[in-house]
Amino acid sequence: MEATPGRERLIEQFKADGLKVMFGNPGTVEQGFLDAVDAAEDFTYVLALQETVAAGIADGYARATGGAALLQLHSGVGLGNGIGMLYQSLRGHTPLVVVAGDAGVRYDAMDAQMASDLVAMAKPVTKYATRVTDPRSVLRTVRRAVKIALTPPRGPVFVALPMDVLDELNSEPVLPATRVLTDVAPSPASVGRAAELLAAAERPIVLVGDGVALSGAQNELAAVAELLGADVYEVDSSEVNIAASHPLRRGQTGHMFGPHSKELVEDADGVLIVGTYVFPEVFPELESPFRAGAKVVHIDLNAYEIAKNHPVDLGLAADPRQALRALAGVLEQRLGPQQRAAAAARLDARIRERVRQVREARSATDDGTPMAVFLRTLAERTGGDLIVFDEALTTSPLVTRYLPAERPGDYHLTRGGSLGVGFPGAVGAKLARPDRLVVGFAGDGGSMYTYQALWTAARHGIDAKFVVCNNRKYRLLDDNIAQYWRERDIPEHGFPGSFDLSHPEIDFAGLARSLGAGGMRVEKPDEAVAAVGRMLSHPGPFLVDIQI
Numbered sequence: 001m002e003a004t005p006g007r008e009r010l011i012e013q014f015k016a017d018g019l020k021v022m023f024g025n026p027g028t029v030e031q032g033f034l035d036a037v038d039a040a041e042d043f044t045y046v047l048a049l050q051e052t053v054a055a056g057i058a059d060g061y062a063r064a065t066g067g068a069a070l071l072q073l074h075s076g077v078g079l080g081n082g083i084g085m086l087y088q089s090l091r092g093h094t095p096l097v098v099v100a101g102d103a104g105v106r107y108d109a110m111d112a113q114m115a116s117d118l119v120a121m122a123k124p125v126t127k128y129a130t131r132v133t134d135p136r137s138v139l140r141t142v143r144r145a146v147k148i149a150l151t152p153p154r155g156p157v158f159v160a161l162p163m164d165v166l167d168e169l170n171s172e173p174v175l176p177a178t179r180v181l182t183d184v185a186p187s188p189a190s191v192g193r194a195a196e197l198l199a200a201a202e203r204p205i206v207l208v209g210d211g212v213a214l215s216g217a218q219n220e221l222a223a224v225a226e227l228l229g230a231d232v233y234e235v236d237s238s239e240v241n242i243a244a245s246h247p248l249r250r251g252q253t254g255h256m257f258g259p260h261s262k263e264l265v266e267d268a269d270g271v272l273i274v275g276t277y278v279f280p281e282v283f284p285e286l287e288s289p290f291r292a293g294a295k296v297v298h299i300d301l302n303a304y305e306i307a308k309n310h311p312v313d314l315g316l317a318a319d320p321r322q323a324l325r326a327l328a329g330v331l332e333q334r335l336g337p338q339q340r341a342a343a344a345a346r347l348d349a350r351i352r353e354r355v356r357q358v359r360e361a362r363s364a365t366d367d368g369t370p371m372a373v374f375l376r377t378l379a380e381r382t383g384g385d386l387i388v389f390d391e392a393l394t395t396s397p398l399v400t401r402y403l404p405a406e407r408p409g410d411y412h413l414t415r416g417g418s419l420g421v422g423f424p425g426a427v428g429a430k431l432a433r434p435d436r437l438v439v440g441f442a443g444d445g446g447s448m449y450t451y452q453a454l455w456t457a458a459r460h461g462i463d464a465k466f467v468v469c470n471n472r473k474y475r476l477l478d479d480n481i482a483q484y485w486r487e488r489d490i491p492e493h494g495f496p497g498s499f500d501l502s503h504p505e506i507d508f509a510g511l512a513r514s515l516g517a518g519g520m521r522v523e524k525p526d527e528a529v530a531a532v533g534r535m536l537s538h539p540g541p542f543l544v545d546i547q548i
Contacts, residue, residue, distance in 0.1 A: 027074030030101035055085035060428025076116030088416030096156035104164035122158035131160035135168035146177035153302035201270025204230035211275020213239035220324035229346030244404035258285035277305035374528035375402035391422025420449030430464035457541035458516030508545035
């Protein structure tokens with residue numbers, strides 16, 4: 001094969017792996033590579049104004065496509081900027097292929113300007129991190145990284161690409177990276193044991209996470225839950241793993257405090273965990289929250305997460321869809337008449353409860369606040385046919401009340417704990433799904449981490465919409481410190497001044513316009529109705545700042 005510069009051959013490798021869009025922010029040590037990118041056909045560079053924004057857009061793009069996304073960062077300083085967002089991708093198992101340049105292998109001994117150990121920096125926030133030092137192994141290394149990123153448990157990978165290595169002639173073959181098939185079915189004996197442990201439960205529950213969505217196992221999950229008559233709680237869940245309207249769906253377990261999760265699970269005598277780990281709170285229970293004698297079955301492709309924190313009776317390293325389908329078949333055969341009747345009664349009770357909730361919701365009027373009116377109007381105008389990227393945090397319950405997470409791919413929740421994914425995530429999702437209406441929700445504090453994403457949307461003609469849930473504070477911190485005070489019998493007093501964002505006031509709509517997007521501020525309910533109309537009719541990115 002005729003040799004060409006590594007920087008050009010690398011682009012062909014990316015294209016062979018279906019990575020034809022690269023998100024990034026340029027720098028000097030990548031200039032030769034980016035010059036080749038500019039000249040490449042059928043390859044797009046999406047420019048962000050800061051690396052955190054580029055990483056967030058790439059994360060949203062990968063989540064919306066279900067595949068990998070390509071992210072370019074600038075040397076050690078750019079990687080440092082992106083680390084907070086890469087942590088979110090690591091926790092959420094987003095398959096990002098991250099590359100960054102450095103001046104060159106020949107300069108390693110000089111400890112020169114911007115020199116840093118890129119691999120050491122990237123390791124804590126990636127599945128795999130390496131540096132290419134030989135021009136004969138550029139494509140080989142990239143293929144390995146792509147394979148690792150896409151193999152469950154999926155996640156970001158990092159490859160450092162020195163300038164002098166990419167400048168060398170390269171004759172490596174351009175071949176697609178191998179995709180490892182992981183649709184592994186458990187053995188009949190292990191499925192039979194799982195059914196035996198769960199069938200006898202009188203108070204069964206199911207705990208699910210994004211491994212269900214990745215496997216496409218939503219229907220199989222619902223079938224098992226219905227056979228058991230088991231409530232379903234979502235744990236570390238940011239995708240649609242079970243429809244919000246399903247009568248057995250009970251919502252999320254705790255995010256911050258272990259006692260909340262314990263309260264939900266401590267009465268269960270049979271527990272099925274699928275596609276997640278337990279438990280992901282910031283302040284988790286150190287002792288097992290499950291009752292003594294409860295039978296626990298854990299299914300996940302990620303064997304590391306099985307029984308990571310608390311013992312289980314049976315751990316199955318298997319594809320959730322295959323395992324749940326097999327489990328449903330065995331339960332159909334093994335459940336006795338009394339067990340079936342008890343499960344049906346539990347399911348029927350939840351159906352009647354859900355019917356009552358729907359009836360009450362239809363008859364109830366919203367609270368008349370601008371946010372409620374905006375969401376109700378948006379739901380009515382769109383019929384719920386939109387993709388929501390939700391970083392509304394304390395406003396999220398209101399968002400999902402009017403825009404419930406029903407269909408896979410229509411709802412993405414922030415994850416990992418780092419702020420700023422809402423707006424760039426919506427940009428990435430809209431780029432991936434240009435045929436769909438995409439609306440990103442973020443708090444006023446979170447939005448300011450990555451507000452430059454609106455500029456990228458305007459520059460590239462990405463017609464995403466944005467909503468600032470503006471309460472002029474880090475409201476989640478108010479709620480969390482109030483819990484802290486209660487636990488320690490500390491009298492309530494004024495919240496720390498560092499939680500307050502009210503002064504100087506931020507003109508979010510004006511800031512949006514300065515970045516090339518449309519924008520308006522909403523202070524009154526009647527303005528909220530008009531805002532929906534303006535947002536939906538505006539050609540290009542548009543932001544609504546709603547005062548709470």
